Amino acid sequence: MNTPSNRIKEITHTAIMGLQRFYHNYDKIFPYTAKINNDVDFYAQGYSFRYAVISHIGISKWLIYHPHDKQHLPTLWGSILSEISKVDDIGDIALSLWAGCEKPTDTDIEIIIDKLINLWCAQKEGCNSVELGWILKACLMAIELNPESYHKLISVMKESYVRLCDHYNPTAQLFRRHKRKGFIQKIYGQIACFADQVYPIIAMSHYGKLYDDHNANTISDHVVNKICEYQGKYGQWMWHYDVMHNRLCEEYPVFSVHQDAMAPMAIFASDEVNHQDHGEAIELGMQWIFGNNELGKNLVLQEQGIIWRDIERVEPQKRTRNIKGLCCTYGIKSLGDRLTKKYMGNFKINYECRPYHLGWILYAWADKLKT
Numbered sequence: 001m002n003t004p005s006n007r008i009k010e011i012t013h014t015a016i017m018g019l020q021r022f023y024h025n026y027d028k029i030f031p032y033t034a035k036i037n038n039d040v041d042f043y044a045q046g047y048s049f050r051y052a053v054i055s056h057i058g059i060s061k062w063l064i065y066h067p068h069d070k071q072h073l074p075t076l077w078g079s080i081l082s083e084i085s086k087v088d089d090i091g092d093i094a095l096s097l098w099a100g101c102e103k104p105t106d107t108d109i110e111i112i113i114d115k116l117i118n119l120w121c122a123q124k125e126g127c128n129s130v131e132l133g134w135i136l137k138a139c140l141m142a143i144e145l146n147p148e149s150y151h152k153l154i155s156v157m158k159e160s161y162v163r164l165c166d167h168y169n170p171t172a173q174l175f176r177r178h179k180r181k182g183f184i185q186k187i188y189g190q191i192a193c194f195a196d197q198v199y200p201i202i203a204m205s206h207y208g209k210l211y212d213d214h215n216a217n218t219i220s221d222h223v224v225n226k227i228c229e230y231q232g233k234y235g236q237w238m239w240h241y242d243v244m245h246n247r248l249c250e251e252y253p254v255f256s257v258h259q260d261a262m263a264p265m266a267i268f269a270s271d272e273v274n275h276q277d278h279g280e281a282i283e284l285g286m287q288w289i290f291g292n293n294e295l296g297k298n299l300v301l302q303e304q305g306i307i308w309r310d311i312e313r314v315e316p317q318k319r320t321r322n323i324k325g326l327c328c329t330y331g332i333k334s335l336g337d338r339l340t341k342k343y344m345g346n347f348k349i350n351y352e353c354r355p356y357h358l359g360w361i362l363y364a365w366a367d368k369l370k371t
Helices: 005-023 049-065 067-072 077-086 090-102 110-126 129-145 147-167 183-188 195-211 214-229 256-274 279-289 316-329 333-339 355-365
Strands: 033-037 041-045 191-193 240-242 247-250 310-313 347-350
Touching (some): 005 033, 005 041, 005 049, 005 279, 005 355, 049 067, 049 077, 049 090, 077 090, 077 110, 090 110, 090 129, 110 129, 110 147, 129 147, 191 195, 195 214, 195 256, 214 256, 256 355
Antiparallel strands (some): 033 041, 191 240, 240 247
């Protein structure tokens, strides 16, 4: 691992500080985002069950390796369970099952398993690569935790794995966004985002490790190599890929969560099973967070518990990403580049922070930092 421990300590400390502030002393227990006033006053907005579940996943893994931090981190599982009956999105339920398995308690997770199975029957046709990654990962976690659940989950696990393999394009060496029916859906499903690569990499790596599956390991390795090939000169993990035409579609925004959490946790998972080392790419991505970026700005506000969300183009109504995405979809990327040329050089910081970012930081680095 190439990333200096002091840099890891800084972002994990920031994550702990931020999660404290997100989930303590607010009427809305599961905030969606946060900003600060006058560089000091932290205020949360909105509601997100999903972000709370991801935060719990990160906190749970962190505390396995750093139990002394228990007093500094919020306890979310009880509140998550109280909301489960209201949740009918298969992605959120898959994440909840993953969360329940990450650091097992005395809580029975069978109700979540049963809900996942029921929702799978109704929603599997529409699942995108992100959701399939979550579902496969959750099934693997549950089976490892309790092998008796294998017989209940085998159908969902196997089918989500097969569908994820079907989303993989071996020519582009990337995952499509989805394979939904219909002409328009088919076209748009070929423009995949960075998250469409990250969560399948994690799930495939876990599947390959658990079942010694060469195909799963090879896919995860190829996708990691491809996203590293597309990495920008400042270490940016690019946002959108044209999987149909085997090329980069749209670079911006560059999200901080990709740089310091999602890319590392996916690459670590794949490198472990494939005996590779992409440490230089991870470190380059981390340097972007700390100021080696388009604006020369450090995005980490350690004591405030804030990492600014992204660097994006200065443009009206997300014009560049919409035009370039549409042109890529129809195979005319060069036209999209020409139409958006005037927006290429001006950037700004998106001054917000979301809790799932901080949760994934703890997840990515929990077992990489000795304290």
